Amino acid sequence: MDSGERKVMVWGKPHVVLVSRISNAAWQAVGDYMGEPIRVEDRSEGSAFMRWRDAAISKGNP
Numbered sequence: 001m002d003s004g005e006r007k008v009m010v011w012g013k014p015h016v017v018l019v020s021r022i023s024n025a026a027w028q029a030v031g032d033y034m035g036e037p038i039r040v041e042d043r044s045e046g047s048a049f050m051r052w053r054d055a056a057i058s059k060g061n062p
């Protein structure tokens with residue numbers, strides 16, 4: 001299965017997100033934000049990554 005680390009800035013702080021293909025039609029993005037794990041799934045690598053970023057942003061500015 002495909003996977004790779006991607007870096008993203010959330011509220012001015014860097015975070016590492018691991019994006020992995022979990023099936024032919026699904027990708028998963030996993031990473032910690034403010035000490036809490038966030039795990040999301042979507043249909044493409046890019047959309048899973050963006051969904052993770054949006055979830056982290058919605059948790060608020062520390």
